[in-house]
Amino acid sequence: MRSLAIALSAFMLLGGPSAFAAEQKADAVAELVIKQRGLAGKNTFRVTEGQIVELRWSTDETVELHLHGYDVLAKAKPGAPAVMRFKAHATGRYPVTVHGFGNKHSHGGGHSEKTMLYLEVYPK
Numbered sequence: 152m153r154s155l156a157i158a159l160s161a162f163m164l165l166g167g168p169s170a171f172a173a174e175q176k177a178d179a180v181a182e183l184v185i186k187q188r189g190l191a192g193k194n195t196f197r198v199t200e201g202q203i204v205e206l207r208w209s210t211d212e213t214v215e216l217h218l219h220g221y222d223v224l225a226k227a228k229p230g231a232p233a234v235m236r237f238k239a240h241a242t243g244r245y246p247v248t249v250h251g252f253g254n255k256h257s258h259g260g261g262h263s264e265k266t267m268l269y270l271e272v273y274p275k
């Protein structure tokens with residue numbers, strides 16, 4: 152028992168307050184699956200202002216994702232899902248686009264930016 156207590160306090164010291172904050176549970180979680188360059192399932196995710204939101208992206212191809220408005224970028228690979236975690240501080244409708252499939256990278260180029268999801272943030 153005593154060694155467990157020591158191990159736990161060492162863990163807390165190493166983790167620090169920021170690691171603890173990262174463990175805070177999200178209020179709204181979406182499990183999103185990209186298959187054959189499209190989103191499987193619904194393409195709208197509704198949350199409420201002030202919530203901690205987590206968008207978890209699984210993919211069958213390497214993609215760079217961009218949540219516009221909030222300006223969150225994430226890269227997902229097959230077997231290595233990406234997580235976008237943020238507080239929904241602003242209401243509105245925000246698209247998440249793929250900048251490029253595979254190794255292409257095209258922000259501003261336009262030819263392969265594709266909307267995958269709309270995040271809708273409703274007022275409290």
Ligand SMILES: [Cu+2]
Nearest residue numbers: 217248250258
């Ligand atoms: Cu973009």
